[in-house]
Amino acid sequence: MNKRFxxxxxxxxxxxxxxxxxxAHASAWTLKEAAAPYSGTTLHAIFLDRPGYAAAExxxxxxxxxxxxxxxxDVIPYESTRQKEVLNFVSGGAQDIVLVDxxxxxxxASNKWLVPIxxxxxxxxxxxxxxxxxxxxxxxxxxxxxxNKVTYGLPFDNYSGLxxxxxxxxxxxxxxxxxxxxxxxxxxxxxxxxxxxxxxYAFALQSRRGETQSADSFMRMLWPNGGSxxxxxxxxxxxxxxxxxxxxxxxxxxxxxxxxxxxxxxAEAVNALAQxxxxxxxxxxxxxxxxxxxxxSKLGECLGIAAEPRGPAGLKPALGGFSLxxxxxxxxxKQAAAWLFIQWITSExxxxxxxxxxxxxxxxxxxxxxxxxxxxPFVKPMVESWxxxxxxxxxxxxxxxxxxxxxxxxxxxxxxxxxxxKDGAQTIGSKMEAILQKAGYYDGKKPLLK
Amino acid sequence: MLNSTVSxxxxxxxxxxxxxxRAGLRFLPRSPAFWFLFPAVFALAVIGIYPLLVALYNSVxxxxxxxxxxxxxxxxxxNYIATLTDPTFWQALGRTVLFLCLTLPIEIVLxxxxxxMLHRPGLAWMRAAARxxxxxxxxxxxxxxxxxxxxxxxxxxGVANYLLGFFGVRPLDWLGDPTLAFVSVMIMDVWQWTPFCxxxxxxxxxxxxxxxxxxxxxxxxxxxxILWHIERPYLLPxxxxxxxxxxxxMLKMFDAVYTMTRGGxxxxxxxxxxxxxxxxxxxxxxxxxxxQAILLLLLTIVLSxxxxxxxxxxxx
Numbered sequence: 001m002n003k004r005f006x007x008x009x010x011x012x013x014x015x016x017x018x019x020x021x022x023x024a025h026a027s028a029w030t031l032k033e034a035a036a037p038y039s040g041t042t043l044h045a046i047f048l049d050r051p052g053y054a055a056a057e058x059x060x061x062x063x064x065x066x067x068x069x070x071x072x073x074d075v076i077p078y079e080s081t082r083q084k085e086v087l088n089f090v091s092g093g094a095q096d097i098v099l100v101d102x103x104x105x106x107x108x109a110s111n112k113w114l115v116p117i118x119x120x121x122x123x124x125x126x127x128x129x130x131x132x133x134x135x136x137x138x139x140x141x142x143x144x145x146x147x148n149k150v151t152y153g154l155p156f157d158n159y160s161g162l163x164x165x166x167x168x169x170x171x172x173x174x175x176x177x178x179x180x181x182x183x184x185x186x187x188x189x190x191x192x193x194x195x196x197x198x199x200x201y202a203f204a205l206q207s208r209r210g211e212t213q214s215a216d217s218f219m220r221m222l223w224p225n226g227g228s229x230x231x232x233x234x235x236x237x238x239x240x241x242x243x244x245x246x247x248x249x250x251x252x253x254x255x256x257x258x259x260x261x262x263x264x265x266x267a268e269a270v271n272a273l274a275q276x277x278x279x280x281x282x283x284x285x286x287x288x289x290x291x292x293x294x295x296x297s298k299l300g301e302c303l304g305i306a307a308e309p310r311g312p313a314g315l316k317p318a319l320g321g322f323s324l325x326x327x328x329x330x331x332x333x334k335q336a337a338a339w340l341f342i343q344w345i346t347s348e349x350x351x352x353x354x355x356x357x358x359x360x361x362x363x364x365x366x367x368x369x370x371x372x373x374x375x376x377p378f379v380k381p382m383v384e385s386w387x388x389x390x391x392x393x394x395x396x397x398x399x400x401x402x403x404x405x406x407x408x409x410x411x412x413x414x415x416x417x418x419x420x421x422k423d424g425a426q427t428i429g430s431k432m433e434a435i436l437q438k439a440g441y442y443d444g445k446k447p448l449l450k
Numbered sequence: 451m452l453n454s455t456v457s458x459x460x461x462x463x464x465x466x467x468x469x470x471x472r473a474g475l476r477f478l479p480r481s482p483a484f485w486f487l488f489p490a491v492f493a494l495a496v497i498g499i500y501p502l503l504v505a506l507y508n509s510v511x512x513x514x515x516x517x518x519x520x521x522x523x524x525x526x527x528x529n530y531i532a533t534l535t536d537p538t539f540w541q542a543l544g545r546t547v548l549f550l551c552l553t554l555p556i557e558i559v560l561x562x563x564x565x566x567m568l569h570r571p572g573l574a575w576m577r578a579a580a581r582x583x584x585x586x587x588x589x590x591x592x593x594x595x596x597x598x599x600x601x602x603x604x605x606x607x608g609v610a611n612y613l614l615g616f617f618g619v620r621p622l623d624w625l626g627d628p629t630l631a632f633v634s635v636m637i638m639d640v641w642q643w644t645p646f647c648x649x650x651x652x653x654x655x656x657x658x659x660x661x662x663x664x665x666x667x668x669x670x671x672x673x674x675x676i677l678w679h680i681e682r683p684y685l686l687p688x689x690x691x692x693x694x695x696x697x698x699x700m701l702k703m704f705d706a707v708y709t710m711t712r713g714g715x716x717x718x719x720x721x722x723x724x725x726x727x728x729x730x731x732x733x734x735x736x737x738x739x740x741x742q743a744i745l746l747l748l749l750t751i752v753l754s755x756x757x758x759x760x761x762x763x764x765x766x
Binding site for chain 2: 079082083086087090107110111199208209210258259260261262263264275277398401402405408409412413416418
């Protein structure tokens with residue numbers, strides 16, 4: 001009896017001691033201490049010339065001061081980023097913090113170029129007890145950072161497609177709110193908002209050859225109509241009535257877009273709205289700071305923001321963004337230091353400063369703050385879009401860049417009328433299937449992951 | 451005594467040096483010609499010949515950078531066959547040849563015109579200033595030329611449409627229309643490379659003996675006759691150089707087009723180098739891209755031989 005009592009006492013005591021130790025350890029975790037062994041390490045990163053990166057650049061000195069870890073970054077154009085990163089991976093170039101676009105995760109992960117985050121989250125010296133992976137919007141963590149159920153990156157620069165519009169132009173044309181559906185946009189709003197003599201147009205859809213054509217223009221028209229690029233067996237779904245309807249819709253809408261729309265990149269579309277040439281655009285949420293900057297935009301109080309219009313299939317807005325991941329080819333020391341940075345910049349604690357510096361964090365908690373909702377009008381439609389979006393808006397497998405090239409070429413040819421919608425879709429479909437065939441999706445060599 | 455010791459020591463040292471040279475460095479040739487040529491050949495080997503050999507090796511292997519797990523097996527001529535049966539390759543090549551055939555004559559004619567103007571006697575300081583001015587476009591980075599082109603031909607804010615506006619022309623959709631995009635790239639290339647033609651041809655003109663030119667002026671007042679009979683032979687070597695260099699340049703023209711139109715709209719300005727870059731650095735199929743580059747190299751060599759054979763003439 002006595003013995004059992006003693007045993008029980010001992011068990012309780014050891015449990016208490018363990019939990020006390022754990023608690024003490026948890027409360028004791030500080031970035032400064034975790035980073036102490038890596039102080040003086042210099043990390044290399046690749047950034048883009050976009051607001052989310054400018055925001056990070058403002059915050060980095062704070063990290064450097066606290067940890068002694070130095071962050072160096074190169075700012076390069078988006079269209080060259082993947083090329084630079086892949087060459088770095090293959091040739092051993094300096095890049096410790098890897099910028100991973102949603103459509104590169106499949107390629108980078110299956111080449112084993114990225115370190116799964118469990119390597120760090122399982123290490124109590126490196127894992128912040130407040131990491132809280134569940135605090136990210138699930139669609140963003142799954143889409144930008146996870147491949148085949150393994151998480152590699154934490155969402156960093158996050159976008160949803162939104163509708164930005166010129167309230168004043170809409171009001172002058174007799175509309176008190178933006179179109180709720182794509183159908184309304186084309187048939188009700190567009191005719192009233194277009195005046196070619198005055199060089200004014202209802203809508204601009206950035207469609208320049210490249211990822212802009214494939215992601216921002218082509219795919220944007222497929223989903224809301226119930227179409228898609230691929231069917232469940234990874235065969236082309238572009239000839240389905242829904243996909244065809246979406247692509248035909250784009251042709252019809254071109255009448256209400258500025259001439260030369262096939263040469264419009266993001267900058268041109270945003271500028272067309274900012275300068276009052278067009279009344280509405282569907283663009284990434286990240287362009288909000290540009291459109292509210294008086295030195296770049298004439299809109300001022302006229303700027304309105306809403307979720308993208310709905311199609312017969314509901315709200316299916318564009319989804320895009322980047323996660324940050326650790327390069328598997330960096331030294332162990334740099335990997336640990338890189339993880340500490342990634343964990344810090346995407347943390348719940350940094351979400352608000354990041355937002356205030358012009359970034360768009362992926363943390364749910366920060367957007368629940370009513371003050372934040374009031375200050376940033378893009379928050380409500382963006383959160384709504386992230387709750388209803390399509391995680392594989394663009395397939396994330398390694399073959400996407402090759403397919404994107406084909407869509408870039410044939411999608412613009414289609415818009416220019418050099419090829420009919422049907423023939424263009426047929427061509428894209430057969431070229432895409434040839435790529436997927438070669439990759440081994442049709443003979444079971446590769447799992448159907450996207 | 452001291453002297454003889456020193457000289458003996460000196461001799462011994464020289465002997466030892468000679469022996470060491472004989473023993474250790476015997477394989478090095480003594481000819482000064484070797485040493486004069488060595489740096490150039492070495493540099494060429496590092497920056498030209500080695501990459502060429504690597505490209506040759508890659509072109510007969512499967513070499514996909516973004517899928518190295520698939521290995522790099524020998525595939526024989528598969529990459530070459532794939533290239534030669536790829537309609538997009540031929541379309542891009544055709545477009546490039548069209549660009550070459552349209553742009554190069556314009557550059558040569560304008561360059562010749564500028565060279566003849568600069569060759570006229572008088573106003574020496576203005577000619578000197580013009581010559582310096584001619585170097586500026588050539589010194590501009592290709593990618594920057596493309597970016598400037600994007601600004602000049604912007605439909606809404608560009609200078610091109612602004613100037614056309616004075617003549618009552620409605621704004622043209624320079625970069626959004628396939629034909630006009632092609633023309634825009636042509637205009638930028640003419641702007642950048644006409645001065646090069648002018649300077650080379652001017653160098654040829656300065657070699658024409660003054661006496662011959664003056665004698666010809668006494669014979670005829672027709673400028674074209676003098677150009678054809680007296681100056682032409684001195685212009686031909688320069689012309690051949692222009693043809694070879696500009697053809698090679700246009701076949702590998704990439705930066706300016708990429709920054710200006712990215713090969714679009716559609717495929718309107720997708721020249722062969724833009725296409726090869728797409729295969730090599732967007733799809734990362736280095737094997738296929740290498741095969742395409744080797745074929746392009748062959749084409750350049752053939753063109754150069756043709757130019758030399760039919761146009762080049764030694765000045766007697």
